[in-house]
Amino acid sequence: MTITKLTDLTDADRCPRLVVKVGSSLLVGADGSARSEWLAALVEELAAARARGQQVVVVSSGSIALGAARLGLDKGGRGNLSDAQAAAAVGQIALAHLWSDLLGAHDIVAAQLLLTLEDLEDRRRYLNAVATLGRLLAQGAVPVINENDSVATEEIRFGDNDRLAARVAQACDASGVLLLSDVDGLYDRNPAEDGAQLLPQVHGVTEQVYAMADDRSGSGMGSGGMTSKLQAAEIAERAGIALAIVNGTHTSPIGRAMAAEAGTLFLPLRKDTARKGWLAGRMRMKGALTVDNGCSKALVMGGSLLAPGITQVGGEFERGDPVEVLDSAGKVIARGLAEYSSTECAKLKGRRTDEHQEILGYAPRSAVIHRDQLVLL
Numbered sequence: 001m002t003i004t005k006l007t008d009l010t011d012a013d014r015c016p017r018l019v020v021k022v023g024s025s026l027l028v029g030a031d032g033s034a035r036s037e038w039l040a041a042l043v044e045e046l047a048a049a050r051a052r053g054q055q056v057v058v059v060s061s062g063s064i065a066l067g068a069a070r071l072g073l074d075k076g077g078r079g080n081l082s083d084a085q086a087a088a089a090v091g092q093i094a095l096a097h098l099w100s101d102l103l104g105a106h107d108i109v110a111a112q113l114l115l116t117l118e119d120l121e122d123r124r125r126y127l128n129a130v131a132t133l134g135r136l137l138a139q140g141a142v143p144v145i146n147e148n149d150s151v152a153t154e155e156i157r158f159g160d161n162d163r164l165a166a167r168v169a170q171a172c173d174a175s176g177v178l179l180l181s182d183v184d185g186l187y188d189r190n191p192a193e194d195g196a197q198l199l200p201q202v203h204g205v206t207e208q209v210y211a212m213a214d215d216r217s218g219s220g221m222g223s224g225g226m227t228s229k230l231q232a233a234e235i236a237e238r239a240g241i242a243l244a245i246v247n248g249t250h251t252s253p254i255g256r257a258m259a260a261e262a263g264t265l266f267l268p269l270r271k272d273t274a275r276k277g278w279l280a281g282r283m284r285m286k287g288a289l290t291v292d293n294g295c296s297k298a299l300v301m302g303g304s305l306l307a308p309g310i311t312q313v314g315g316e317f318e319r320g321d322p323v324e325v326l327d328s329a330g331k332v333i334a335r336g337l338a339e340y341s342s343t344e345c346a347k348l349k350g351r352r353t354d355e356h357q358e359i360l361g362y363a364p365r366s367a368v369i370h371r372d373q374l375v376l377l
Contacts, residue, residue: 003176003242006200006265007258012053015175015242017137019057020046021165025182026248027062027095032069032076034062034098038251042180043099045254046142047106055137057172058144059165060095067091088149099144109141114148120167121282133172143172160228163283166235166243170277177236179229180248185264186226188212202266205234233266235281238377240271276375279322279335287315287323287342289368296327299334304367305374307356310349317342325369336374339365 001014008014022042029035046056067087068077077087092114100110113132119125136143145168147161162179169177187196189212202209213226229245236243246263250256257263272280291299295309305325317323318341325334340348345368347359356364 002268003265004267006244006246006261006263009176009178009242009244009265010049010052010054010254010258015054017055017057017172017174017176018049019059019165019169019172019174019177020254021059021161021177021179022061023161023179023181023248024061024065026180026253027060028065028069032065034066034094036098039098040102041252042248042254043102043106045252046103047108049254050108050142056142057133057137057168057174058099058142059161059168060099060144060146061161063088063091063095063146064149065091066094070094085150092146092150095146096144099142103142109139111136111141111143113143113145114150115145115164115168116148116151117283120171121284123278126171126278130171133168137172162228162232163235166232166239166241167281169236169241169243170239170281174241177232177241177243178254179232179243179245180253181229181245182247182249183226183245184247184262185245186212186230198262199264200261202233202264204269205230205237205266237266237269238272238280238375239277240268242266242268272375279337279373280375280377282322282335284322285315285324285335286317286321287313287338288326289313289323289338289345290326290328290330293328296333299325299374299376302371304371305334305336305369306353307345307348307351307368308353310345310368313342313345313349315342323369325374332377334369334374334376336369339368339370339373 003014009018027035027039049056064077064084064087067090070090071087073083073087077083096112103110119129133143147164165177165179184198186199188199189196210230213230233243243266244263246257247253289310290312291309292311299305317338319339321338322335323338324332325336327333344360348356351359
């Protein structure tokens with residue numbers, strides 16, 4: 001059964017496993033303390049979801065905001081990296097206690113997972129996360145996940161929990177993702193402008209959809225704007241996962257959004273295999289291969305990427321590293337795992353396959369990126 005409307009996210013048959021993301025501005029008040037009453041009402045909704053047969057995973061922001069208040073740091077703890085890391089170290093304890101106590105009041109066991117970007121980008125570590133999430137859910141626990149901001153730096157962080165929620169949904173094979181935000185959903189323009197219209201459904205995140213996004217955060221407390229939510233929707237839609245943005249500022253926000261059918265639902269476009277879904281959702285590539293029009297067409301038809309079609313090699317990468325594939329206009333059309341290093345690709349680009357052994361000095365591989373290790377975007 002597939003998800004076709006917003007209310008399907010609360011249907012145990014259509015959405016047996018749901019990821020709920022909670023932003024900082026919802027969980028933490030202006031004074032830096034937790035909005036306990038609001039959070040208690042949300043946990044009641046999560047407990048009700050479990051009672052009707054849904055498994056629930058929570059992706060929760062809030063550690064930096066909570067920690068900054070306890071340490072007396074200005075700018076919500078986001079003035080610099082050291083402040084953010086210190087605030088997260090303190091705030092994560094408070095955040096874990098909040099979720100554990102509130103879920104425990106409903107006889108639900110809470111489990112904490114702190115992840116960095118590399119935990120879901122590296123294949124082996126990703127599979128470890130998959131196994132851990134699967135075991136926790138099988139035992140009836142509710143995983144509460146946050147980025148490990150106490151150690152993450154700009155180079156190894158998601159930067160927002162919207163994309164983290166989509167990647168977690170992939171890892172736990174969820175059917176839906178619910179982003180609780182401080183806005184009603186995606187509007188066709190800045191919602192502050194006259195005539196702005198809320199979009200109830202989106203069939204594919206395109207350049208036109210991105211043009212509608214406004215990155216301003218209502219509270220200034222969080223790290224993600226609408227663009228990060230659209231990026232999360234892209235990750236989800238390629239993995240066959242429905243994602244919705246709803247207004248979380250109200251008490252019992254899930255029930256309110258479902259009763260009014262108010263929000264934006266991004267419908268899944270396709271269901272990649274587990275490996276290709278992981279590859280398509282990766283956020284960091286090691287290099288890029290630009291290909292000619294003939295090669296682009298061959299890839300769309302299901303072919304592997306061969307050296308004669310490569311026109312340019314960018315970045316430094318080794319065999320097995322993830323790389324982007326760009327068409328002649330510079331648009332990213334695919335991602336894949338390279339069978340050759342960037343140095344070897346530079347030697348092979350544009351050259352016929354029967355020349356490869358002489359160029360390399362050893363028997364060539366069947367492709368630069370085999371179709372089994374390539375996913376179209």
